[in-house]
Amino acid sequence: MAATVLDGRSLATRIEDSLRAEVETFAAMFRHRPRLVVVLVGDLAASASYVKSKSAAAARVGIDSEVVAAPATATTAELVALVESIARGERGRADGILVQLPLPDHVDSVAVLDAVPPQLDVDGFHPENAGLLSQGRPRFVPCTAAGVQRLLIDAEIETAGRHAVIVGRSDIVGKPLALLLSAKAPSTAAPPARHGCDATVTLCHSRSADLATLTRQADILVAAVGRPKMITAEMVKPGAAVIDVGINRVDGRLVGDVDFESVSQVAGQITPVPGGVGPLTVAMLLANTLLAAELRGRNGHA
Numbered sequence: 001m002a003a004t005v006l007d008g009r010s011l012a013t014r015i016e017d018s019l020r021a022e023v024e025t026f027a028a029m030f031r032h033r034p035r036l037v038v039v040l041v042g043d044l045a046a047s048a049s050y051v052k053s054k055s056a057a058a059a060r061v062g063i064d065s066e067v068v069a070a071p072a073t074a075t076t077a078e079l080v081a082l083v084e085s086i087a088r089g090e091r092g093r094a095d096g097i098l099v100q101l102p103l104p105d106h107v108d109s110v111a112v113l114d115a116v117p118p119q120l121d122v123d124g125f126h127p128e129n130a131g132l133l134s135q136g137r138p139r140f141v142p143c144t145a146a147g148v149q150r151l152l153i154d155a156e157i158e159t160a161g162r163h164a165v166i167v168g169r170s171d172i173v174g175k176p177l178a179l180l181l182s183a184k185a186p187s188t189a190a191p192p193a194r195h196g197c198d199a200t201v202t203l204c205h206s207r208s209a210d211l212a213t214l215t216r217q218a219d220i221l222v223a224a225v226g227r228p229k230m231i232t233a234e235m236v237k238p239g240a241a242v243i244d245v246g247i248n249r250v251d252g253r254l255v256g257d258v259d260f261e262s263v264s265q266v267a268g269q270i271t272p273v274p275g276g277v278g279p280l281t282v283a284m285l286l287a288n289t290l291l292a293a294e295l296r297g298r299n300g301h302a
């Protein structure tokens with residue numbers, strides 16, 4: 001039986017529709033729009049394309065955005081100084097700052113990311129935001145991890161008491177997603193808001209022994225490794241929900257970490273690439289930017 005394909009695009013459109021209304025309410029109250037500043041370093045075509053789609057999505061919901069470009073030759077110190085100047089408001093108001101990754105090899109990415117003040121860190125990468133998430137009191141949650149959780153909630157895929165296996169331990173996706181899915185559901189939450197937490201989580205990585213034995217135990221299998229089509233049908237339990245976070249460019253085409261053709265014959269639900277998790281990452285960035293502007297407004301700095 002073929003799996004149900006989870007349509008990330010249509011969910012992202014619904015999220016954008018509700019964000020647009022919230023942004024209008026914010027703008028009427030504070031007399032300005034939330035504003036996102038994106039730092040784009042160098043001339044990687046993929047990064048330029050992602051940044052373009054983030055700016056276009058911001059415009060669709062009424063969030064102002066600006067892209068600040070820096071040359072591929074920029075040093076760590078120059079980029080840190082650039083981020084600091086944006087944070088001080090020297091390039092106009094910034095409610096949120098996003099430094100598009102990857103940065104050139106000679107740059108100390110951690111130093112540049114750490115220069116983003118935690119209150120403006122709409123990517124959720126700053127140690128303060130990572131720490132808050134790990135303590136179960138999230139502020140800005142990394143966008144892709146938040147998008148995967150949102151997709152599970154929307155599709156009403158039960159997570160409580162079930163086994164989620166995540167392949168990939170990155171700070172951007174694997175680790176925060178493990179924290180989200182294993183978090184205790186708020187006692188007041190009713191279904192379907194209870195979906196997306198209370199799972200038993202296994203976090204796999206490149207040194208995990210006998211990966212297929214682990215992935216075959218998954219009720220929910222998340223692939224976030226960046227290796228084209230590495231998850232094949234034999235690695236999937238029949239009926240499992242398979243979430244593909246991979247965005248790999250192969251011969252000019254986008255290919256996920258999951259071999260969609262074979263896995264969709266075994267899985268219960270599956271996300272496509274493109275059109276699965278990707279649009280949700282962007283939608284969660286917009287939600288984080290609105291949240292950043294709201295927190296700033298609430299603190300009297302609007």
Ligand code: GUN
Pocket residue numbers: 098099100101102123143144172281
């Ligand atoms: N490059 C690939 N994914 C991401 C992301 O989620 N945030 C940033 N800043 N850069 C990325």
